[in-house]
Amino acid sequence: SYVLTQPPSVSVAPGQTARITCGGNNIGSKSVHWYQQKPGQAPVLVVYDDSDRPSGIPERFSGSNSGNTATLTISRVEAGDEADYYCQVWDSTSDHPVFGGGTKLTVL
Amino acid sequence: QVQLVESGGGLVKPGGSLRLSCAASGFTFSDYYMSWIRQAPGKGLEWVSYISTRGSTIFYSDSVRGRFTISRDNAKNSLYLQMNSLRAEDTAVYFCARFRLLLAPFDPWGQGTLVTVSS
Numbered sequence: 001s002y003v004l005t006q007p008p009s010v011s012v013a014p015g016q017t018a019r020i021t022c023g024g025n026n027i028g029s030k031s032v033h034w035y036q037q038k039p040g041q042a043p044v045l046v047v048y049d050d051s052d053r054p055s056g057i058p059e060r061f062s063g064s065n066s067g068n069t070a071t072l073t074i075s076r077v078e079a080g081d082e083a084d085y086y087c088q089v090w091d092s093t094s095d096h097p098v099f100g101g102g103t104k105l106t107v108l
Numbered sequence: 109q110v111q112l113v114e115s116g117g118g119l120v121k122p123g124g125s126l127r128l129s130c131a132a133s134g135f136t137f138s139d140y141y142m143s144w145i146r147q148a149p150g151k152g153l154e155w156v157s158y159i160s161t162r163g164s165t166i167f168y169s170d171s172v173r174g175r176f177t178i179s180r181d182n183a184k185n186s187l188y189l190q191m192n193s194l195r196a197e198d199t200a201v202y203f204c205a206r207f208r209l210l211l212a213p214f215d216p217w218g219q220g221t222l223v224t225v226s227s
Binding site for chain 1: 145152167203211212216217
């Protein structure tokens with residue numbers, strides 16, 4: 001089955017740029033979705049189809065995908081961005097969705 | 109507005125059964141695939157099952173296949189998950205989420221319902 005690998009944690013100072021990676025075999029050929037989950041809350045979609053943003057999501061959130069790595073970039077990080085972030089793709093061989101293990105973003 | 113509300117969680121003994129429900133509102137329920145996704149305490153997201161718009165296509169993760177059954181009632185705008193032969197490792201918050209079709213993202217998600225399997 002398809003495996004997505006995320007770093008367990010990323011730390012960044014307020015105002016700086018956070019980059020959260022999601023690794024997978026030839027992930028560049030897939031559409032990657034990203035979710036933000038704050039403690040005690042349901043996940044919220046922040047980027048879909050590699051780089052598109054749902055309405056209401058700040059432009060500070062962007063995504064890219066190429067080769068074996070997809071990246072969620074959060075510019076001008078704010079304290080309110082502190083959360084767990086998950087990447088997700090669809091495994092074409094099984095038609096099952098697959099989630100990365102999640103990355104905890106800490107705002108210093 | 110689009111809303112998904114789960115219910116039916118609780119404490120159950122190993123080997124027991126539980127039925128979760130997800131009530132949908134604010135959109136045409138029958139136009140969307142629906143899925144159950146769970147999160148064990150302190151752990152990441154794990155997909156459980158999904159069902160197509162009319163229920164003709166259903167998939168389960170290996171960890172629940174043969175024990176869980178997903179279903180939907182489009183007339184009642186509701187999604188269900190019948191969970192049998194529950195194990196301690198099924199303890200998790202269970203979220204329902206909609207998606208438009210395969211390859212689409214899950215959006216939105218319900219607030220989740222907690223299932224605890226313990227003696």
